[in-house]
Amino acid sequence: MTDVIVIETNLEEERLYETIALIEAADGVVKGVVTQNVKVVTPATYIGKGKVEEVKRAVEETGAEEVVFDGELTPSQTLNISDVVGVPVITRTNLILDIFAKRANSSEGKILVELAQLRYIYPRLKGRGDSLSRLGGGIGTRGPGETKLETDRRHIKGRILSLEKSLADIEKRRKLYDERRAKNAVKSVALVGYTNTGKSTLLNKICKSDVLEKDMLFATLDPSTRYARINDEKILFTDTVGFIKDLPAELEKAFASTLEQAKNADVILNVASASADFTLQFAVTDGFLDKMGAYGKRIYVLNKCDLAEQICPEKYVHISAKNGDGLEKLKQIIFTELFLAQQNN
Numbered sequence: 289m290t291d292v293i294v295i296e297t298n299l300e301e302e303r304l305y306e307t308i309a310l311i312e313a314a315d316g317v318v319k320g321v322v323t324q325n326v327k328v329v330t331p332a333t334y335i336g337k338g339k340v341e342e343v344k345r346a347v348e349e350t351g352a353e354e355v356v357f358d359g360e361l362t363p364s365q366t367l368n369i370s371d372v373v374g375v376p377v378i379t380r381t382n383l384i385l386d387i388f389a390k391r392a393n394s395s396e397g398k399i400l401v402e403l404a405q406l407r408y409i410y411p412r413l414k415g416r417g418d419s420l421s422r423l424g425g426g427i428g429t430r431g432p433g434e435t436k437l438e439t440d441r442r443h444i445k446g447r448i449l450s451l452e453k454s455l456a457d458i459e460k461r462r463k464l465y466d467e468r469r470a471k472n473a474v475k476s477v478a479l480v481g482y483t484n485t486g487k488s489t490l491l492n493k494i495c496k497s498d499v500l501e502k503d504m505l506f507a508t509l510d511p512s513t514r515y516a517r518i519n520d521e522k523i524l525f526t527d528t529v530g531f532i533k534d535l536p537a538e539l540e541k542a543f544a545s546t547l548e549q550a551k552n553a554d555v556i557l558n559v560a561s562a563s564a565d566f567t568l569q570f571a572v573t574d575g576f577l578d579k580m581g582a583y584g585k586r587i588y589v590l591n592k593c594d595l596a597e598q599i600c601p602e603k604y605v606h607i608s609a610k611n612g613d614g615l616e617k618l619k620q621i622i623f624t625e626l627f628l629a630q631q632n633n
């Protein structure tokens with residue numbers, strides 16, 4: 289567990305909750321939040337000089353070991369703040385990369401995370417040979433690439449190329465598998481959506497399976513595929529990594545790779561949570577799917593309706609994966625899309 293102070297410059301309440309959840313998922317404990325409504329960015333430290341002093345006091349009073357900046361900083365801004373506050377400063381991207389490093393299980397997942405980490409670090413190493421050694425051993429710094437962080441740029445470049453090659457091999461194998469599956473004509477459904485909306489819970493309910501479901505951001509990293517039957521037809525369901533707003537560019541590639549199956553699925557369930565800002569969640573997911581060129585028919589599933597405080601728009605399919613409400617209806621909608629509607633296209 290690492291105690292942290294958060295610097296918040298985005299003043300939406302939900303954003304702060306999300307950041308705190310990210311910190312918890314990375315094994316951090318929030319000891320305080322320093323907020324600044326940044327009207328003019330201070331080039332050296334992003335936030336103003338007085339605010340940096342306020343962060344320093346918060347660090348000293350709480351004994352926090354790290355500062356989490358809820359956004360992006362340039363490498364020199366990171367170092368300048370860190371010099372004043374006396375502890376390492378990590379960005380939201382470091383935090384997300386860290387959670388991914390912790391969760392990566394499959395060999396592909398590990399390659400993807402290491403690649404994303406190295407791609408993030410590489411341009412930041414210029415003329416800053418010493419900067420990484422300042423990161424210490426807290427959150428935001430671990431991962432498959434950790435031991436290699438102190439080697440030089442050339443070594444990192446070489447490692448990136450070699451990881452890219454391994455990944456290309458994995459992708460080629462998967463493509464063959466997908467082509468074989470397409471030939472066997474098994475219909476497929478992908479569960480995609482914002483993180484923590486209940487995708488894994490829904491997969492488990494539909495397929496009577498037991499993939500990890502947990503109240504934590506990015507509980508799922510590697511995709512899992514299971515079978516289920518609807519009206520006696522065998523259908524493949526794939527659970528996928530969750531999306532998040534402002535995903536680091538370095539991780540977008542990793543997402544795109546683990547989402548290959550979603551890209552080729554006949555039907556995509558875009559899952560959001562009725563207890564959160566579901567309009568934003570649907571939109572964030574749609575944005576990624578559009579960018580990836582996913583062509584499957586999209587069904588918008590509003591999960592956790594048991595928790596809904598307001599009346600949810602009718603245009604979504606309302607369900608509760610937890611208590612089973614709406615699941616039968618959802619299955620029939622999926623069936624219609626796969627076996628009836630698409631025949632007419």
Ligand SMILES: Nc1nc2c(ncn2[C@@H]2O[C@H](COP(=O)(O)OP(=O)(O)OP(=O)(O)O)[C@@H](O)[C@H]2O)c(=O)[nH]1
Pocket residue numbers: 482483484485486487488489490500501502503504505506507508509528529530531591592593594595607608609610611
């Ligand atoms: N109240 C309620 N909770 C639910 C429902 N569905 C899932 N949950 C809970 O929401 C939390 C997240 O569920 P997951 O299935 O792990 O969510 P996910 O979308 O797979 O999350 P990531 O893999 O982290 O992106 C768990 O604590 C579930 O028990 C639901 O319909 N109602």
Ligand SMILES: [Mg+2]
Pocket residue numbers: 487488489500501507508527528
């Ligand atoms: Mg999951």
